[in-house]
Amino acid sequence: MRKIGSEKKLCLICMEEHDVDIIAVVDDETFKGEEVSFSATYEYCRDVDECLETEEMIKANSLAMKDAYREKVGLLKxxxxxxxxxxxxxxxxxxxxxxxxxxxxxxxxxxxxxxxxxxxxxxxxxxxxxxxxxxxxxxxxxxxxxxxxxxxxxxxxxxxxxxxNQYLIDSISAVYADYEDEMATGCTELNLIKVVEMINYLATKVSSLHKVKLMKMLWYSDVLHFKRNNAAISGLVYSALRMGAVPKAYDQIVSLEGVTFDTVNYGDSESIAYRFQPTSGFQIRELKQSELEALDTIISTFGNLNTSEIVRRMHAEVAYKSTPSDGVLSFEFAKQLSID
Ligand SMILES: [Zn+2]
Structure with missing residues (x-):
């Protein structure tokens, strides 16, 4: 037995007033055919060496016994x-x-x-x-x-x-588990908090931020930061698609909590575009100064270009021209990026 407290009061065992100990004891009992052990609490009188359960203790001990049973047979406690x-x-x-x-x-x-x-x-x-x-x-x-x-x-x-959101994070992480090459990740471990912050930061400063433009601006920001600091910002891995760089698991990434967009319908019903907006209450917590500086350079260079202009810029990049279609864009070409 283990003493867990004591209180001066009328002892209901010897009917004298003295310090009554509260003790914890491991009890064994059979419940629904199962032998269970549990920790029970009692009042203890040192003078007559006897225990007693108060009304409250009876309830608590019964609950402890049933919880021990539940645990033993695999039921929720x-x-x-x-x-x-x-x-x-x-x-x-x-x-x-x-x-x-x-x-x-x-x-x-x-x-x-x-x-x-x-x-x-x-x-x-x-x-x-x-x-x-x-x-x-x-x-x-x-x-x-x-x-x-x-x-x-x-x-x-x-x-x-x-x-x-947890499901999305898990599925994005599973996709990225396949890319360990430092020239694919820009020597940076995937940081989805930074990715969400980058998207929001760009959406705050760029008035009409559609999907293609966002993808390019993320790639340019990562490569520019790599060029300046030998490490990308986000850890995203980009494929060279027809319209330029697109991060792996793009669809899951834009569905992450904290990414906000409108869908804009352009005339005919088939062309629905995403337009990214800053999420209300957005704050920068993870992005560092050098990372914001890279983003700012990209915003001032591309912020006012339309989609086809930015795609043209992307198509002229050495990294893009050196990568087979659908291949992974390597950060080894960062030195040749058209922006400093
Ligand atoms: Zn007593």
Missing amino acids: SSDIIAIRDKYGISQKDFSEVLDWGKATITRYENHQVQDRAHDDVLRKIDSDPKWFLEMLKRSKGKLTDKAFTKYHHEARTQYKRKE
């Missing part, structure tokens, strides 16, 4: 269930409503009752799949107040977006 509910900011009662489980079910699971396996699976799925929770929430809209629904919906959307 009560604290895990509370954490899932907290993640979506939903009350016990409303969570039960959304799940269609009967009003007090979640409250019982968070306290004294061990959940069954099917309910455990549902809770795990909600934890890992905010999109599924969103669907369940929509289905139970009529059972919640408007205010509660709006709040939970917002939380679930936030969780969903965060999850989606």
